[in-house]
Amino acid sequence: VANAVQIIETKRDGRELSGSEIDWFVDAATTGAIPTYQVTAMLMAVFLRGFTPAELARWTAAMLHSGEVLDFSDLDGGVVDKHSTGGVGDKVSIPLAPLVAACGINVPMMSGRGLGHTGGTLDKMESVPGFSPQLDPSRFRSMVERHGLVLAGQSETLVPADRLFYSLRDASGTVPSIPLIASSIMSKKLAEGLDALVLDVKVGLGAFMKDIESARELATTMVGIGAAHGVGVTAFLTSMDQPLGREVGNANEMRESVDVLLGRGPEDLTELVFELAAEMLVVGGVATGHADALATLHRAVDSGDALRDPAALTDWSLLPQARSTKTISASSGGWVARCDAMRIGTAAMRLGAGREVAEDEIDHGVGISVLAKVGDEVRPGDPLAEIAFNDDARLAAAEELLADAWTITSEAVTPAPLILETIR
């Protein structure tokens, strides 16, 4: 007979849990058969002792099977999703999902909300009047069947174990654990019934993972979980030292996303969207290789297939807009050596574009347009950023952070590559 204390003790002492012990514990936690104080003791033991690959695969499987698991195997075309570990200005999902769907891939994408210095895809989508992120399972399915894509909030019926663990980790000091992060992400993505998954693991100043080694470990861990579940996972490690694209906020990130689909997005954002999308086409079986995939994607943009109803998405007057703007200027000339994603993301949060705590309300109209990025040459007085704001006190808080967000040097700077590594 499984016993919660004995299972906790096994992990506490660094010994390997059996598959049935893991299944029992995750199920008992999810159903409330064991109290939350036993769950957090276990989470801390996992934090400090880790999981073997076999334990982690089973733990993720137990989480995945704690609720409904979607099945799109009857659909034509591959079922592929993309997930990012989160960064500043990371609106990739919004242009990527329709672009990939236009090329014949089914994208059942469930996204989250932002907290702290990073934004959330759902918050950005909610800039669009009438967008509703909560879909019941049958509506979620019919959207995938009809449009080849859906971009919605996490369903209540999927992976209830993750909702419990996520809230308890937040309250028990067990958030930054690679096995707990990897199982949280992968259980939710695997519950979408995917054939393959493309991961964007951010690394740098504005990312959860500050160094390449920990980003690589997280990526490798998630690729391993995918393999154990028979789902091909490709992980891109991408730089998050500076914001992605030029827009940080909600409505302004929606506009920039549409720009990508119109072929006029900023270079770095466009590059990342196309590289991630190309991989999805290859693993989803609609392109023979990288070059073929890129050609297909460019055709989808050039033909307008990626943006079926451009009028509905280019009437910016429908989007919320901030009351005023203020420009931040360079005090000296030279080349931008640092454009700090953490400071800019936190400044956007202080403006009201993000949440300090989960209960905060979002102001969708405010944001920061980043006008000078790493490698750009600036003269004294040139604009570094434009702040769109609604509240003077919030503006002041944002300005204080932005005052030290750029470093300008006297020598030319070559920006580092955006995509650092690919792990399959």
Place this chain on the structure above:
Amino acid sequence: VANAVQIIETKRDGRELSGSEIDWFVDAATTGAIPTYQVTAMLMAVFLRGFTPAELARWTAAMLHSGEVLDFSDLDGGVVDKHSTGGVGDKVSIPLAPLVAACGINVPMMSGRGLGHTGGTLDKMESVPGFSPQLDPSRFRSMVERHGLVLAGQSETLVPADRLFYSLRDASGTVPSIPLIASSIMSKKLAEGLDALVLDVKVGLGAFMKDIESARELATTMVGIGAAHGVGVTAFLTSMDQPLGREVGNANEMRESVDVLLGRGPEDLTELVFELAAEMLVVGGVATGHADALATLHRAVDSGDALRDPAALTDWSLLPQARSTKTISASSGGWVARCDAMRIGTAAMRLGAGREVAEDEIDHGVGISVLAKVGDEVRPGDPLAEIAFNDDARLAAAEELLADAWTITSEAVTPAPLILETIR
């Protein structure tokens, strides 16, 4: 502002907590200002990361001050208690407290109940009809004033933090942690308002600490906590490979305890009672040294001062008695090399003398008389033990354990010393 998550993270990462962080956490846990799932995450982090001596002293102080703290400084004579980490047949407190009190020491002793293979002083005392272990603080105090001793249950008003931590540790796999054990014991003992404390740290087959190193670490840790609180602590490491004395059970341990006070107790039990008591007299300031203390103690026994009302305690017909007895005999002759305290203690528990789970009822009349101990010579057919039982199924379970509790060798065996080390 203190924050529970930040405090947990600090300990999780092996960094030292400040005094005010410790005070805040213990207070918030005790008052219920933070949920139990944060408390167990902390307990697991402490289990795996440990405490520095400064942290442990402060943690213990915070526990100690979570409730009422007794003060006997106005009484004549030293205030000294003894605590044992628990063993099989360990009834030392019962003869020791009146013996020491008869010599002028105040003994405000709060004891616990037994669980598993070890018995509890309160359970043994409850063999006596009319004994009630729950005293309110004023009655507890007046007993010490009048008799120089009280032997009662843990007061509800003392160290509420320990009651919470103890129950959560039991349920969260965080019991066998030296800092958590040491702070639990010491907070309760320091709350008794002691001048000095004598500890009996058991080590061996029937003890919580199986090896001398961990027993020494626990003892040293508790001596250090005492020093940080200005309370002199002497820790004896004593052998618990075989039961202490000859009686294991409740009513039968009461009888053996009175035998010690009548000067006719078994040798090992008498030795330990006198050695612990002598130390209490020395640290309590009523004896100039060990020899003087022993002489005082022997006078107290010989004069009858240690047993003021012998008639009330030697009418054994008032104690519960088991229905039947059964003798376990040696199958071969030789010398006893092992008399396994764990097996005998567990057998007594199965008979009904102890508790498998905290809710179990005690049968005070059942028990085991150990008739052959390490070093004794036995012939084939000689009795090894006599089982007093009330239930045939329980007898069978006990017999199964006892069948393998003795090892008899063909060469003479010299028993190891009972007192292994003294740490001050």
